[in-house]
Amino acid sequence: MSHSIAILGASGYTGAELVRLIATHGGMEITALGAHSKAGQTMAEVFPHLRHLDLPVMSKIDEIDFSGIDLCFCALPHKTSQGVIAALPRDLRVVDLSADFRLRDPAAYETWYGNPHTAVEMQGEAVYGLTEFYRAEIRAARLVAGTGCNAATGQYLLRPLISAGVIGLDDIILDLICGVSGAGRSLKENLLHAELSEGVQAYAVGGTHRHLGEFDQEFSALAGRDVRIQFTPHLGPFNRGILATGYVRGEAEAIHAAFAEAYAGEPFLRLLPLGQTPSTHHVRGSNFCDIGVAADRIPGRTVITAALDNLTKGSSGQALQNANLMLGEPETRGLMLAPCYP
Structure with missing residues (x-):
């Protein structure tokens, strides 16, 4: 059985990434592509790397017939999605x-x-779409809200440690560097x-980044107190x-053990041996997230690192992982592509 799929916002990076992943899925057929300024164009005109695929022409969202659609991915900007989805x-x-x-x-x-x-x-x-922590809710959901790519990365690093009580909660510091596609097209x-x-530049310095809203919401709920x-x-x-x-404040061995327990059997979360650190090179184009743990020279302090692809595991891959659950498909279907290296 093939599920009929619509993608709204198909002319953006996450829309194109969804098309790339669904092309190898085998259980989904893209029957509608919604766009705004690119309506009337083919996917091959907008994204020539997808020219080998037989895809519908992009159309205005209000021209799409949703009566035969099983699931819709909405890859539109914030402030736009809420009105579109409500309709x-x-x-x-x-x-x-x-x-x-x-x-x-x-x-x-x-x-x-x-x-x-x-x-x-x-x-x-809406169900929060961090798949590994909300599976049961996602399976039964009608509307799943995908996480921010930065928020997903930080949560893969910190959720298991907060839950296990192996780190201090009052002095957590997280630095993150993201590729330019995270800013959209x-x-x-x-x-x-x-x-x-x-060059590299810091931005949203001093606690103004919007994904902090997700960190506050999720970490505080886990801890049962404000974090x-x-x-x-x-x-x-x-x-x-x-x-x-x-x-973080905590012992490296206990932190590594908490990750090992939390992510045992997880197909996309790869914990490295203690002391090793991940690289974006090793997850590029894939739905994997690699995690490393290393003791700091200061006793009782530990450095934790995570690498993922912001367009795949951080966004479109996560979205497809959630859609698989919602449609009763194997969770990994269409997502076991090996990373692209170098």
């Missing part, structure tokens, strides 16, 4: 890749995204090659990938 048929299963349904508290959404939520009645319905001056290449981490993201001169480095 979709109520029996249509949806995986949203935007930020619009990640935060359970409408007031928190307004704080971090600067405008009131316009589909508040749907926020309570829209033209921006600071993302021009001459502006970005040969606020110190987080600084950086923009790197490479296309795709995230490398996160966390500095």
